[in-house]
Amino acid sequence: MDATETTxxxxxxxxxxxAIDVADRLFYTRGVQSVSMDELRSETGISLKKMYALxxxxxxxxxxxxxRRHDIWTAGIADxxxxxxxxxxxxxxxxxFLADWFTEDDFRGCGFINSFGELGATVPAVAxxxxxxxxxxxxxxxxxxxxxxxxxxxxxxLAILAEGAQTTAAISGVPDAAGQARAAAATLIDAAMGSxx
Amino acid sequence: MDATETTxxxxxxxxxxxAIDVADRLFYTRGVQSVSMDELRSETGISLKKMYALxxxxxxxxxxxxxRRHDIWTAGIADxxxxxxxxxxxxxxxxxFLADWFTEDDFRGCGFINSFGELGATVPAVAxxxxxxxxxxxxxxxxxxxxxxxxxxxxxxLAILAEGAQTTAAISGVPDAAGQARAAAATLIDAAMGSxx
DNA sequence: TTGCGCTGAGAACGCGCGTTCTCTATAGTA
DNA sequence: TACTATAGAGAACGCGCGTTCTCAGCGCAA
Numbered sequence: 001m002d003a004t005e006t007t008x009x010x011x012x013x014x015x016x017x018x019a020i021d022v023a024d025r026l027f028y029t030r031g032v033q034s035v036s037m038d039e040l041r042s043e044t045g046i047s048l049k050k051m052y053a054l055x056x057x058x059x060x061x062x063x064x065x066x067x068r069r070h071d072i073w074t075a076g077i078a079d080x081x082x083x084x085x086x087x088x089x090x091x092x093x094x095x096x097f098l099a100d101w102f103t104e105d106d107f108r109g110c111g112f113i114n115s116f117g118e119l120g121a122t123v124p125a126v127a128x129x130x131x132x133x134x135x136x137x138x139x140x141x142x143x144x145x146x147x148x149x150x151x152x153x154x155x156x157x158l159a160i161l162a163e164g165a166q167t168t169a170a171i172s173g174v175p176d177a178a179g180q181a182r183a184a185a186a187t188l189i190d191a192a193m194g195s196x197x
Numbered sequence: 198m199d200a201t202e203t204t205x206x207x208x209x210x211x212x213x214x215x216a217i218d219v220a221d222r223l224f225y226t227r228g229v230q231s232v233s234m235d236e237l238r239s240e241t242g243i244s245l246k247k248m249y250a251l252x253x254x255x256x257x258x259x260x261x262x263x264x265r266r267h268d269i270w271t272a273g274i275a276d277x278x279x280x281x282x283x284x285x286x287x288x289x290x291x292x293x294f295l296a297d298w299f300t301e302d303d304f305r306g307c308g309f310i311n312s313f314g315e316l317g318a319t320v321p322a323v324a325x326x327x328x329x330x331x332x333x334x335x336x337x338x339x340x341x342x343x344x345x346x347x348x349x350x351x352x353x354x355l356a357i358l359a360e361g362a363q364t365t366a367a368i369s370g371v372p373d374a375a376g377q378a379r380a381a382a383a384t385l386i387d388a389a390m391g392s393x394x
Numbered sequence: 395t396t397g398c399g400c401t402g403a404g405a406a407c408g409c410g411c412g413t414t415c416t417c418t419a420t421a422g423t424a
Numbered sequence: 425t426a427c428t429a430t431a432g433a434g435a436a437c438g439c440g441c442g443t444t445c446t447c448a449g450c451g452c453a454a
Contacts, residue, residue, distance in 0.1 A: 031319060047404065167361070183354065247433085
């Protein structure tokens with residue numbers, strides 16, 4: 001009707017969402033390259049023709065999956081942060097969020113790290129999406145750390161702990177990595193704040 | 198001649214070594230699945246027939262590459278540790294080793310983590326090799342931490358920092374992750390030892 | 395009712411892969 | 425010298441992939 005309509009939800013949008021749901025589950029469980037477009041077709045019920053009308057290529061489906069994972073991650077961190085009141089607790093809430101995630105049945109590590117390992121070297125857009133996600137997280141940590149009045153060196157340390165916890169939990173299958181990282185984070189925060197106080 | 202000969206180096210061993218050298222470089226740079234057996238053939242000068250005489254399958258080449266990476270990693274950590282004298286310094290030497298590694302031109306993250314992301318879900322032997330490597334490292338850290346008289350909770354924290362540094366350096370391309378992890382490790386060690394002293 | 399345009403299902407295509415097969419060249423033995 | 429066994433090069437195979445093409449079916453205008 002007019003040029004400003006931006007939030008109309010079409011039937012195609014619903015199909016796109018369904019495709020991303022299914023693709024995310026399959027990609028995350030088995031890796032991108034081991035899931036064929038034909039399997040995506042049979043699992044979604046969306047024909048190949050329609051699929052290629054919704055997405056120009058498989059790569060774009062991967063990127064759409066990663067974009068949604070980014071949104072879900074950001075919302076999850078924000079939700080965990082909203083349950084506590086101090087900046088210090090908001091920093092620690094990151095690891096509580098991780099702890100919940102790690103205990104999910106289908107947890108298989110960070111989808112970005114996995115995709116980066118599989119495709120980062122050959123698909124630049126995947127490497128970029130992964131870098132963006134990590135940079136966004138690092139900036140979030142830096143902002144909350146700044147709110148807490150912590151010195152600048154603290155935030156990268158806390159981000160590294162979060163990354164390491166994800167990798168360790170994924171590979172070793174030990175969900176406790178979140179708790180270990182949380183305890184380390186608390187020590188680092190206290191040390192940083194103590195030296196400041 | 199007799200049944201006890203175990204260290205005879207044959208011409209095939211030399212070929213195997215060359216194949217592993219080349220495969221490691223290509224797999225690490227571009228990922229396993231994007232490197233074909235034919236490319237391995239042309240880069241090594243070893244015919245496909247010979248290659249399949251040396252290794253029963255591509256998967257076995259991947260596992261041989263990972264096994265050698267395990268050895269190189271272990272030797273590198275031991276070498277870094279040998280340059281210092283106290284258990285505390287041996288723990289910190291881990292991050293000095295990482296710092297050197299991260300600044301290499303072709304650094305592209307931990308080969309195990311990358312392979313795990315690419316193949317861990319579909320090739321059980323790759324997942325197992327990765328778990329073994331990480332478990333071996335965790336045990337090393339635990340041993341040195343015990344030598345230092347640190348409480349048991351310290352070692353997993355230090356291992357998580359090392360994992361996180363590798364991931365962060367690989368994705369964000371920031372070699373400084375090693376230095377940040379080292380500083381965090383020093384803080385954690387001092388806090389753990391301080392509470393013990 | 396008839397014609398027309400469009401949507402979409404799924405068959406088909408071309409390519410590249412891991413692996414195997416064939417055939418040649420050579421070295422050792424009588 | 426003649427024969428045989430072996431090794432090896434690289435052509436060939438079968439399959440599975442991402443993507444494209446064909447054609448049937450349907451809604452709508454006149």
